[in-house]
Amino acid sequence: MYTELNSILSTTPDSFTQGEFILLSDRKSDASFLIHHFLSFYLRARCKVCFLGLVQSFSHYNAVSQRLGISLIQAKEKGQLIFLEGLTESLSVLIPQVTSTGNEAMDFLRDPSVGLRSLYDFVRSSVTSSGGGEEGAEEWGPPVLLVDDLSALLSLGVSAGAVLDFSHYCQATVCSQLQGNMVMLVRCDGEEEEDDWDDGGSELLLKGLTHQCSLTLHVQGLPTGYCRDIHGQVEVCWRRRQGDGQNTQKKLFQYKVHDKGASFFARGTSSAVL
Amino acid sequence: MAAPVNSVGKPSAERSSFSATSFQKKTRSKLISIPGTRPSVQNGQLLVSTGVTSLDFLLGGGLAVGTVLLIEEDRYDSYSRMILKYFLAEGVVCRHELFVAAAQDNPDDILQELPAPILDDVAIHKPAEQPRLSCEPQDSLDAMKIAWRYQNLPKVQSALASSSRFGHYYDVSKTMEPEIRQAAKCHRFYLPEHPAQSSPAHSPMLESYSALLKSLQEVIHREGFDVAASMSKSRNILRIGLHSLGSTLWGDDLSCHDNPRHRHALATFLYGLRALLRSSLSVAVVTVPSHLIQDRALNGITRLRGIGLAEYEITHRSTVSSSYTVSDLLVNCLGGPLIDT
Numbered sequence: 001m002y003t004e005l006n007s008i009l010s011t012t013p014d015s016f017t018q019g020e021f022i023l024l025s026d027r028k029s030d031a032s033f034l035i036h037h038f039l040s041f042y043l044r045a046r047c048k049v050c051f052l053g054l055v056q057s058f059s060h061y062n063a064v065s066q067r068l069g070i071s072l073i074q075a076k077e078k079g080q081l082i083f084l085e086g087l088t089e090s091l092s093v094l095i096p097q098v099t100s101t102g103n104e105a106m107d108f109l110r111d112p113s114v115g116l117r118s119l120y121d122f123v124r125s126s127v128t129s130s131g132g133g134e135e136g137a138e139e140w141g142p143p144v145l146l147v148d149d150l151s152a153l154l155s156l157g158v159s160a161g162a163v164l165d166f167s168h169y170c171q172a173t174v175c176s177q178l179q180g181n182m183v184m185l186v187r188c189d190g191e192e193e194e195d196d197w198d199d200g201g202s203e204l205l206l207k208g209l210t211h212q213c214s215l216t217l218h219v220q221g222l223p224t225g226y227c228r229d230i231h232g233q234v235e236v237c238w239r240r241r242q243g244d245g246q247n248t249q250k251k252l253f254q255y256k257v258h259d260k261g262a263s264f265f266a267r268g269t270s271s272a273v274l
Numbered sequence: 275m276a277a278p279v280n281s282v283g284k285p286s287a288e289r290s291s292f293s294a295t296s297f298q299k300k301t302r303s304k305l306i307s308i309p310g311t312r313p314s315v316q317n318g319q320l321l322v323s324t325g326v327t328s329l330d331f332l333l334g335g336g337l338a339v340g341t342v343l344l345i346e347e348d349r350y351d352s353y354s355r356m357i358l359k360y361f362l363a364e365g366v367v368c369r370h371e372l373f374v375a376a377a378q379d380n381p382d383d384i385l386q387e388l389p390a391p392i393l394d395d396v397a398i399h400k401p402a403e404q405p406r407l408s409c410e411p412q413d414s415l416d417a418m419k420i421a422w423r424y425q426n427l428p429k430v431q432s433a434l435a436s437s438s439r440f441g442h443y444y445d446v447s448k449t450m451e452p453e454i455r456q457a458a459k460c461h462r463f464y465l466p467e468h469p470a471q472s473s474p475a476h477s478p479m480l481e482s483y484s485a486l487l488k489s490l491q492e493v494i495h496r497e498g499f500d501v502a503a504s505m506s507k508s509r510n511i512l513r514i515g516l517h518s519l520g521s522t523l524w525g526d527d528l529s530c531h532d533n534p535r536h537r538h539a540l541a542t543f544l545y546g547l548r549a550l551l552r553s554s555l556s557v558a559v560v561t562v563p564s565h566l567i568q569d570r571a572l573n574g575i576t577r578l579r580g581i582g583l584a585e586y587e588i589t590h591r592s593t594v595s596s597s598y599t600v601s602d603l604l605v606n607c608l609g610g611p612l613i614d615t
Contacts, residue, residue, distance in 0.1 A: 057552040087549035094479065094546040095488050112538065156545060157538035259317075 001040045001068060004264040008236060008253065009215075013045035018142055019175045023213035024185045025206055029232050031185060031219040033257050035148045036061070038183045040070045043080065047180070048140040050126040052119075052147045054086035067260050080140055082126040086152075112157030116166040124173055127180065142180040145170055149185035150209075151202060160201025164208045171212060184209065214240045222254075229272035230254045234264065308509050308555070310368025311339065312440050322370070322511055322557055323441040325360030330441055337559075339511060340551050342544065346564040347518065354561045356446075358515050361559045363388040363450060365513035366458040367442050373493055373514045373556075375463035375486055377523035384517065385460060389444035390451065461493050465524065480536055482525045483543040490514065490550055499554040512556035519543070520562045529566035 006012055024034045039061065042049050053061055061083075062072040075081035089106040105122035108114060127143035153163050167184060174180045186209055188202050210216055218235040236251045253264045265271075314321050314335050321336030324343070330336045337343055347354040365372050366388065374381035418425050468485045479487070494500060499512045520528050520540045527536055544560070551558055 055548075060552075087545075087552055091491070091546060091549045094542065094549075095484070095491055109542065152545070155538065155541040157542065 001044060002037050002262050002264070005034075005037055005262070006041070008251065008264060011041075013041060016045065016181070018179045018181060020181045020215055021171050021175055021213040022181065022183045023209050023216040024183065024219070025188065025210075025216065026185075026219040027188045029219045029221045031187070031217070032148065033262055034217060034219070034234075035146065035183070035185055036064050036068060037262070039072075039146055040065055040068045042144045042146075042181070043070050043072075043075050046080070046141050047144045048080060048082075048127065048142070049075070049144045049146060050082045050084075050123060052084045052086065052123070052145075054084075054147070054152045055149060057087055058083055058085045084122065108153075108158060109156060113159070115162040116153070116158060120166055120169050123170055127174055127178060143174055143178050144180050145174045145182045145184075147182075147184040149187055150205065151185075151187040154201055154205060160205040160208070163201075163205055164212075167209060167212060184213075210239075214238075219255075229256060230270050231256050233267070308511055310364075310370055310440070311511060312336065314338065320555075322368070322513070323364050324357070324559070325362075325364030325442070325444065326357065327441040327443070329357070336440070337557055339555055339557050341557060342547060342551060343557075343559045344544075345559065345561045347561050349565060351518070351561070351563070355517075358517060358559055358561055359384065359388050360444060361513060362515050363391060363444055364442060365511075366450065366455055367391050367393075368511075369458060370511040370513050371459045371461070371497060371499075373461040373463070373490065373512055374517070375465075375489075375515070376517040377465035377482070377521065378518060380464055381460075381462040384515075385455060386449065388450040388455060389446045390448035391454070392443045392445055459497075463489050470525075479542050479546075480525050480539045483519075483539055486516075487543060487546045487550070490547070494550060494554045494556065499556055501553055501555060509555060512554065514551075514556055514558040516558065516560045518563055519560055520564070521566065529563060 001013070011017070022038070024031045024038075039049065039051065043065075051061075058072070065072050072081060072083070076083060084105055086106060090109055093106050093109045104118045107118045108116055123145060127145065150163055150167070154160060167182075171182060174182050186202075186206050188206055216235075216237045216239065218237070219232055220235070221232045222230060233252060233254045236253070238249050252267060254267055254270060255262050255264045256270070308320075311320050311322050312335075313319065316334060320339040321330075322339060323330050323336050324333070333343075345354045345357055362372055362374065362385065372385075374384055376384060463486055465482055465486075468482075468489075470481050494512065497512070499510070518524075520526050522530050526539055528540055540562070547558060547560075550556070
């Protein structure tokens, strides 16, 4: 959890807006440090988290979260965190075994044209399992869905339309129905105006998701190139008007990622410059 | 911590027998100590050398275990093949195990072209020489008059054995001696030797890629490269070299059609490869002939790079001054990719 980001977004683990769809996107950069922030943020807020980790192994997220002060292994044991490890599940699909494991969430790998129905079923069963029947089960807060990341689905053959359908269904279930939050990461590579609609869908996906979401954080490198002290810029854009009638809808910050977190500062106020 | 854990201290038998010093570093730390690797100074990941020391420097110290280095081939596959051979030669010198897969050339041919390493002269104790020197004082040419205390030391500085150094130099004009090469264990995958099996109705990958992935998984399980494997035997690294993936010889029409039917086969394969690598002590170098990929939608190989399927990528721009740029996708990441512990 990065404290400066919390103050930028005006949220704390004790009070945050519910029913939000937060979109993280990057262009030729890496916004995954924001995923780690939101993961530790919602775990600290005692929410029930469903994490679809499609591109890295569980130990990767665990190691990073430990640096941020959260233990994913403990959260998983307590039932607060439901983790889908896409890589290991995919191996059982890609290399057909004699005995197949039960989890069907990654079945879209078998035939990407079918869509993400099985993945959505997995998400729905994770966030709605209330565990009320167990004794001693702790009461967790509203459910939260985190996806890292959606562009991997595009590269594995799923169409952009199917991914948009998936995110829409998840939003309807998690945000509207259960008043939880949703955080999704989308990555783009090319220049913004270069691609036409047929590029495999990443621009289409980004535009579609930006239309659906309520808060977007867009990470980009600096236009002047690589800099050791400033790793890039983050553009925060609120799409729904805040309750207290905040006027500012867009804010731009620069950030630097270091060993135990990330620091955000206004443009030109990097500690290396001042 | 960042580095893979749960390993007991390695027995001293693993130390090179050539070292003239009796100093043994006490390894109380839980890092696995495998010859030819070292922990990164930035985040403690286990690194191996690519064989090219300047490339190691660009990659931030070396190639992290559990990651994929994607090289876009230049037009005549000269430099990309050279980097692949350096990578494999480094594996031979460090006594890692190799896995070479190719569709065009027999992996044996690739292995025979490995450059010869330049090893320091190792002190071969000549016991016959020392008594001769001491008991024949009229050998005045060799006898030292001033620094006579150093008389009985071996003449050549005994270098630490090659396996404990990180990054070696190679003489490209010579090929590696067969004795050195055969000392390393090599697994081969030559596509024509694997006949196409009838695949199930809908498979996301081509049969060639599926067969390769399956063969990789078998080797990793059998030879004990899984991180979860028992710690009783000493650990080693598996170096995987995949040549020219995505070319038509693999059965992939990515390189020859504007709208390929198997558009996502290579990406799916790389996804499966990443899954295998993350759960084992292995590192992969893949060369892809991206200059052949016509698909407008894929923009060359940028689709794969954009979603970070390879952690490092060396791209080639065939401009007037053909150059390679290394894009390190891990720069400024809060945590690099780590293998399962």
